[in-house]
Amino acid sequence: QVQLVESGGGVVQPGRSLRLSCEASGLTFNSDDIHWVRQAPGKGLEWVVLIRNDGSRKYYADSVKGRFTISRDNSKSTVYLQMNSLRAEDTAVYYCARFVSGYGLDWWGQGTLVIVSS
Amino acid sequence: DVQMTQSPSSLSASVGDRVTITCRASLGISNYLAWYQQKPGKAPKLLIYTASTLQSGVPSRFGGSGSGTDFTLTISSLQPEDVATYYCQNYISAPLTFGGGTKVEIK
Numbered sequence: 001q002v003q004l005v006e007s008g009g010g011v012v013q014p015g016r017s018l019r020l021s022c023e024a025s026g027l028t029f030n031s032d033d034i035h036w037v038r039q040a041p042g043k044g045l046e047w048v049v050l051i052r053n054d055g056s057r058k059y060y061a062d063s064v065k066g067r068f069t070i071s072r073d074n075s076k077s078t079v080y081l082q083m084n085s086l087r088a089e090d091t092a093v094y095y096c097a098r099f100v101s102g103y104g105l106d107w108w109g110q111g112t113l114v115i116v117s118s
Numbered sequence: 119d120v121q122m123t124q125s126p127s128s129l130s131a132s133v134g135d136r137v138t139i140t141c142r143a144s145l146g147i148s149n150y151l152a153w154y155q156q157k158p159g160k161a162p163k164l165l166i167y168t169a170s171t172l173q174s175g176v177p178s179r180f181g182g183s184g185s186g187t188d189f190t191l192t193i194s195s196l197q198p199e200d201v202a203t204y205y206c207q208n209y210i211s212a213p214l215t216f217g218g219g220t221k222v223e224i225k
Contacts, residue, residue, distance in 0.1 A: 035214070037216075044216060044217075044219040045154075045156075045162065045207075045216040046216065047207070047213055047215060047216060050212060059212035059213065062213075095162070097162075099209070102167070103152075103164070103167045103168075103173075104164055104167045104209050105154070105162070105207075106164045106167075106173070108161040108162055108163070111161055
């Protein structure tokens with residue numbers, strides 16, 4: 001059974017940093033692209049970033065470019081999202097999801113809540 | 119970047135009704151279009167990919183169509199368990215933008 005588990009969320013002050021993790025099991029992790037999608041309270045889904053299976057390519061939404069950094073450790077089946085210079089508008093549930101070419105995001109984690117507030 | 123526009127933003131229909139949700143892309147995306155269902159407090163779930171292919175386990179009352187810029191999600195006979203918000207997403211290239219969502223309720 002495929003499982004993605006996010007962790008690392010919490011309450012953080014504006015301007016500070018936070019690192020999220022997404023640990024995968026039940027899949028061939030080093031073959032899979034991983035995406036992060038976020039959802040602000042009461043709002044729709046916003047695509048944030050992707051990392052290719054081997055970490056060779058990364059793409060960021062304009063809203064987080066220069067502040068967020070994605071990386072992965074295939075030996076630990078884990079993707080990391082380093083979030084710096086956090087703003088109130090980054091408050092959201094952050095989901096990681098597996099992307100399969102031609103299919104879309106077929107497996108999602110349960111999400112982790114990030115609250116940016118003073 | 120491709121912008122995705124969904125309509126309506128919400129709808130209310132009776133059990134058994136046929137429900138249609140539309141999604142328009144600002145540029146042609148061929149059939150690189152997915153639909154997701156999200157129930158309150160839960161992660162999204164992939165319903166349809168390549169615009170019209172049902173993900174395994176999805177009831178056959180769900181259907182998708184379209185290509186290029188105009189797409190449709192149809193629920194042929196609305197059931198109580200279909201109460202959710204539905205999102206389209208283009209995945210032709212990054213950024214993989216989502217539509218604004220359509221909230222479906224039972225009348």
